[in-house]
Amino acid sequence: MKEVKYSLTDLHSLLDVGLRHNNLINKKSPFHNIAKEVYSSLSKSGDTLSNKFYKNMKIDVLRNHTNTTNPKIKSFDTDNETSLVLIDDGYLHLTSSDYFAGKYECNFYNPTTFGNKLKLYQDYFEPTGRIGDLALIHSTGPVGIRYKNQAKSQITVKYADRYKDNDLNCVVAIIDVGEGANVTIEETFENKEGCKIYKIIYLVREHGKLKVTRYHDETNKEKGLNVIETQVVQFPNSKFDIETIGSGSLYNQDLLYIDSYRNCKTDVKGRFNCKNESINNIVVDVHHKDIESESNIDVKSVLDDKSYSSFLGNIIVDDDATDVKAHLTNKNLLLSDRASAVSEPQLDINTKEIECTHGCTISNINENDLYYLTSKGIDTFQATELLKEAFLK
Amino acid sequence: MLVVQDLSIKVDEYSPILKQLTLEYGPGVHIIMGPNGVGKSTFAHALMGNPSYQVEGGATLNNNDLLDLETYERAQAGLFVSFQNPTPIEGLSNFQFVKQCLTAKNGPISIKDNLTKFRGLSDDLGLDPSWDKKQLNLEASGGEKKKNELIQLDMLDPQVAILDEPDSGLDVDAIKVLVEKLNEFASKEGKCLIIISHYAELIKKLNPNTLTVIERSGYAKQTDNIDIAYNILENGFEDEGSKI
Numbered sequence: 001m002k003e004v005k006y007s008l009t010d011l012h013s014l015l016d017v018g019l020r021h022n023n024l025i026n027k028k029s030p031f032h033n034i035a036k037e038v039y040s041s042l043s044k045s046g047d048t049l050s051n052k053f054y055k056n057m058k059i060d061v062l063r064n065h066t067n068t069t070n071p072k073i074k075s076f077d078t079d080n081e082t083s084l085v086l087i088d089d090g091y092l093h094l095t096s097s098d099y100f101a102g103k104y105e106c107n108f109y110n111p112t113t114f115g116n117k118l119k120l121y122q123d124y125f126e127p128t129g130r131i132g133d134l135a136l137i138h139s140t141g142p143v144g145i146r147y148k149n150q151a152k153s154q155i156t157v158k159y160a161d162r163y164k165d166n167d168l169n170c171v172v173a174i175i176d177v178g179e180g181a182n183v184t185i186e187e188t189f190e191n192k193e194g195c196k197i198y199k200i201i202y203l204v205r206e207h208g209k210l211k212v213t214r215y216h217d218e219t220n221k222e223k224g225l226n227v228i229e230t231q232v233v234q235f236p237n238s239k240f241d242i243e244t245i246g247s248g249s250l251y252n253q254d255l256l257y258i259d260s261y262r263n264c265k266t267d268v269k270g271r272f273n274c275k276n277e278s279i280n281n282i283v284v285d286v287h288h289k290d291i292e293s294e295s296n297i298d299v300k301s302v303l304d305d306k307s308y309s310s311f312l313g314n315i316i317v318d319d320d321a322t323d324v325k326a327h328l329t330n331k332n333l334l335l336s337d338r339a340s341a342v343s344e345p346q347l348d349i350n351t352k353e354i355e356c357t358h359g360c361t362i363s364n365i366n367e368n369d370l371y372y373l374t375s376k377g378i379d380t381f382q383a384t385e386l387l388k389e390a391f392l393k
Numbered sequence: 394m395l396v397v398q399d400l401s402i403k404v405d406e407y408s409p410i411l412k413q414l415t416l417e418y419g420p421g422v423h424i425i426m427g428p429n430g431v432g433k434s435t436f437a438h439a440l441m442g443n444p445s446y447q448v449e450g451g452a453t454l455n456n457n458d459l460l461d462l463e464t465y466e467r468a469q470a471g472l473f474v475s476f477q478n479p480t481p482i483e484g485l486s487n488f489q490f491v492k493q494c495l496t497a498k499n500g501p502i503s504i505k506d507n508l509t510k511f512r513g514l515s516d517d518l519g520l521d522p523s524w525d526k527k528q529l530n531l532e533a534s535g536g537e538k539k540k541n542e543l544i545q546l547d548m549l550d551p552q553v554a555i556l557d558e559p560d561s562g563l564d565v566d567a568i569k570v571l572v573e574k575l576n577e578f579a580s581k582e583g584k585c586l587i588i589i590s591h592y593a594e595l596i597k598k599l600n601p602n603t604l605t606v607i608e609r610s611g612y613a614k615q616t617d618n619i620d621i622a623y624n625i626l627e628n629g630f631e632d633e634g635s636k637i
Contacts, residue, residue: 022572057566126572208529253636366445366480369482370479371443371444372463372479372480372482373482373490374442374463374464374465374468374488374495375438375441375442375443375464375465375467375468375474375476376468376473376494376545376549377465377468377469377494377497377498377549378465378493378494379463379497380463380465382493382497383465386485386493387482387485388484389484389485390482390484390485391483391484393483393484393485
């Protein structure tokens with residue numbers, strides 16, 4: 001078969017021509033059942049891209065992008081890899097032999113070798129009607145990292161498409177942090193032509209701590225189309241911190257859904273410095289499901305040139321989730337008349353016994369600030385850069 | 394050194410706040426006085442290039458046209474204006490700001506030496522030991538902000554400094570240090586210190602060379618008879634002995 005060009009909305013058709021090997025077609029896949037369930041749900045609800053949820057996310061850029069698949073290209077390149085773990089579609093590659101010495105206190109799961117263990121994680125997924133559902137169907141298999149109880153570990157992970165084509169890529173990854181474990185992960189999402197759809201779940205078990213620093217790739221931004229859907233389940237008494245640093249790309253969506261149970265602490269920080277025609281869509285949704293949990297969402301974006309940002313922040317507090325503290329801020333600094341931002345905070349609070357604040361702003365450079373800096377000898381360009389850096393701190 | 398010639402300052406196209414000012418400030422100490430709201434701060438910031446003001450006429454610093462320069466160029470040329478209420482900037486530390494100003498003026502600097510100097514100055518002024526790390530003018534009292542401007546003056550070492558009510562918000566001990574620092578600055582060769590103030594003790598201790606009074610009409614007069622300043626402080630601006 002020759003090279004095939006298709007958009008994201010054509011993806012379903014490719015199932016019929018047998019071009020894509022995936023969780024749905026492969027009955028032996030550990031995620032076959034959830035793929036079937038999601039496929040069935042999507043068949044009823046229709047095109048995920050038409051979901052009104054995406055109304056502020058310039059979804060047509062993703063819809064109109066042409067992906068190119070060439071079944072003849074099978075070569076895979078993991079040379080010069082500096083991250084410990086490389087995650088591609090259905091494949092987790094380790095670049096260091098340290099793992100085998102037990103240094104990282106975890107197990108790495110590939111679908112071919114640990115299918116039975118991965119299969120158990122299907123229960124954490126369900127159809128959402130969002131693009132991430134496509135990853136559950138079209139990934140060739142889930143991969144995972146399972147940390148032992150009480151583990152203390154620090155690793156670097158790169159999410160990348162290392163096939164030498166410009167095809168769509170779907171990844172499902174499970175990161176399971178054992179009870180009392182203390183884990184730090186530095187992760188990077190590489191830009192490459194072709195839509196990349198990631199469905200990632202972090203399970204932070206009781207008394208576990210997970211700190212994630214997430215970098216959106218700074219190179220090839222004019223090519224990168226990434227949809228990262230992250231789901232976090234925080235078991236009681238756990239702590240989850242994530243800091244995301246990026247600058248948008250041709251199309252970027254970074255969606256974070258967190259379920260927080262009793263006495264959990266959640267800290268979400270995002271810092272984005274968007275230029276040129278970058279698009280950066282951020283969603284943070286924290287659902288407090290039990291008592292005495294705390295969350296803090298703090299997302300800031302600087303937008304220059306023709307860049308665009310959307311932010312949707314959502315705090316949900318169940319009616320029996322008393323003594324919760326939840327704070328949400330989103331600030332956007334526009335440096336250009338052609339840059340734009342949309343900020344939408346949503347609160348769904350079902351109890352009165354809660355401390356909750358939110359604030360969202362979209363503003364230009366403060367002329368008084370600029371004058372103050374220039375009056376002490378800093379030129380206008382440097383002063384603007386300084387104010388930008390200060391804003392993002 | 395700093396000369397203004399027939400300078401008028403407006404905030405819009407309507408009548409000017411300050412009219413046809415012709416004033417000259419050489420090395421030494423100079424006092425500016427005037428009733429509230431006549432435009433003393435406006436004068437300082439218009440010279441500094443605040444874009445809120447429209448300026449007509451001339452102003453030179455060391456015979457170079459000041460009004461042709463951008464704000465930062467005026468600062469780099471040697472003009473310094475302290476703010477009555479300095480703007481707070483979240484995310485930028487007090488020292489980081491001074492470091493950037495020094496780098497902009499002089500190129501690469503010794504961070505260690507300048508940080509030591511900064512800490513010494515903040516210690517002299519009775520500021521918190523972690524003042525260098527605190528965010529610029531954020532969650533600072535009026536007095537602390539004034540002290541910060543004083544640190545900047547010392548670190549940046551301009552040729553001409555216009556300080557807008559540097560004494561306000563300062564306690565007795567801090568005023569002692571202020572006087573000491575200002576006299577130290579003014580005693581350096583070729584330095585010109587212009588103070589907007591109505592604080593008798595400060596004026597006395599600085600031993601000024603000239604007095605400028607900005608009148609309600611928007612015009613200003615300058616004299617070397619400093620006794621007029623003391624008469625203003627005792628009897629007000631309308632008193633006959635207060636006229637230049």
